Amino acid sequence: MRAAETRLTEHLVGASGPPDVVRELAPSHPSLRRLACRPTSARAPQVKVLTSLNPGGLFGGVATLLYVGATLAAESGHDLEVVQTTAPTEFDVQAFLRSASVPVPRIGVSRTPPTDVLEVHDDDIFVVSAWWDAARLAEALPGRPFVYLVQDYEPIFYPNGDDQLWARATYDIAEAVFVVNTSVLREFMSGLPIEINESTPFFEPAVAIPPGDRGRTNGRRRLFFYGRPNVARNLYGTGLQAIEQALMSAQLGDEWEVLMAGGERGRGISLRTGHTVSRLGKLDLDSYRQFCRTVDVCLSPMLAPHPNYPTLEMASAGARVVTTRWENKTDLSRYGDAIWVVEPTVDALATALVEAAAAEPGSATLPASWPDALQGPVRRVLRDLGGRREG
Numbered sequence: 001m002r003a004a005e006t007r008l009t010e011h012l013v014g015a016s017g018p019p020d021v022v023r024e025l026a027p028s029h030p031s032l033r034r035l036a037c038r039p040t041s042a043r044a045p046q047v048k049v050l051t052s053l054n055p056g057g058l059f060g061g062v063a064t065l066l067y068v069g070a071t072l073a074a075e076s077g078h079d080l081e082v083v084q085t086t087a088p089t090e091f092d093v094q095a096f097l098r099s100a101s102v103p104v105p106r107i108g109v110s111r112t113p114p115t116d117v118l119e120v121h122d123d124d125i126f127v128v129s130a131w132w133d134a135a136r137l138a139e140a141l142p143g144r145p146f147v148y149l150v151q152d153y154e155p156i157f158y159p160n161g162d163d164q165l166w167a168r169a170t171y172d173i174a175e176a177v178f179v180v181n182t183s184v185l186r187e188f189m190s191g192l193p194i195e196i197n198e199s200t201p202f203f204e205p206a207v208a209i210p211p212g213d214r215g216r217t218n219g220r221r222r223l224f225f226y227g228r229p230n231v232a233r234n235l236y237g238t239g240l241q242a243i244e245q246a247l248m249s250a251q252l253g254d255e256w257e258v259l260m261a262g263g264e265r266g267r268g269i270s271l272r273t274g275h276t277v278s279r280l281g282k283l284d285l286d287s288y289r290q291f292c293r294t295v296d297v298c299l300s301p302m303l304a305p306h307p308n309y310p311t312l313e314m315a316s317a318g319a320r321v322v323t324t325r326w327e328n329k330t331d332l333s334r335y336g337d338a339i340w341v342v343e344p345t346v347d348a349l350a351t352a353l354v355e356a357a358a359a360e361p362g363s364a365t366l367p368a369s370w371p372d373a374l375q376g377p378v379r380r381v382l383r384d385l386g387g388r389r390e391g
Contacts, residue, residue: 035139225240261282
């Protein structure tokens with residue numbers, strides 16, 4: 001038996017089950033839900049993407065992870081296997097990739113609930129994005145390099161405690177070959193005492209949406225709020241107060257309608273100005289892209305280093321966008337000329353909304369396609385991965 005197979009066998013979770021500490025903590029801490037692995041040489045090598053699929057919310061990070069995985073598969077000549085690490089979901093990954101003009105390799109979709117075992121070939125390439133999947137993979141396959149797609153600084157998503165510390169620890173995993181979503185995020189993380197630095201590969205997302213005709217049958221202009229009540233970093237309360245304050249100013253009036261998406265559908269929110277914030281709920285991808293082309297001004301707060309996909313998507317579609325500063329994220333002009341980046345206060349956001357409403361539509365600078373965005377960084381990742389394995 002080869003050395004890699006020996007190590008895998010040693011870390012196979014046996015019939016006796018995990019230790020008591022893991023059994024106690026795993027239900028509330030996904031990073032401790034161990035991956036059971038066993039070696040195989042009975043199939044061709046694969047690019048294995050560990051993730052969760054939710055067809056109703058396949059936007060942003062999960063979609064980007066699939067694009068990266070498919071590009072890695074195309075560049076390496078491997079098949080693509082999407083490993084669902086939570087409850088399995090039926091989803092046509094091939095059709096989804098084709099819709100984004102991403103190369104489509106041979107694809108399989110599987111799952112690894114606690115009763116399943118992950119088969120591992122010596123030449124498989126593992127790809128993760130969620131920090132808990134990175135932690136689980138490093139524990140299951142010690143010493144084996146894997147691709148870690150970093151899409152935000154996840155420790156700040158948690159209060160001071162275990163999850164914050166454990167998320168932060170994944171950026172020091174020696175086996176991780178990092179690739180970072182956006183130059184802004186890489187700049188932030190390069191300033192931390194972690195394994196990510198100024199030479200770490202990054203890409204800018206290909207989320208451009210062609211501008212549309214903003215003519216209205218009802219004659220009203222559209223103010224859109226990316227409001228997610230259950231996601232603290234999107235500043236739901238601050239955003240609503242800023243919109244109300246902006247609409248109370250003399251510069252904005254009844255010609256504006258206010259719409260919100262990102263959360264669940266529900267009754268509208270009445271403002272003191274007489275406006276109602278209409279809740280659109282979660283839109284499917286096609287509906288969302290069409291909607292972006294009708295928006296005049298967008299409020300897309302993000303109290304984190306990543307620029308936020310709605311900010312980039314709305315700006316590319318011709319909307320004027322207001323978002324929030326965070327650490328090094330003080331200027332997003334590299335992505336477009338109609339993005340206001342201001343302090344995360346009600347007054348600053350309201351003032352920026354009024355300014356944006358009076359401004360002309362801008363233009364955005366983003367990659368034309370996901371293959372354009374990913375080919376260079378993915379080839380660099382594959383070289384780094386090969387060097388780690390040879391070393």
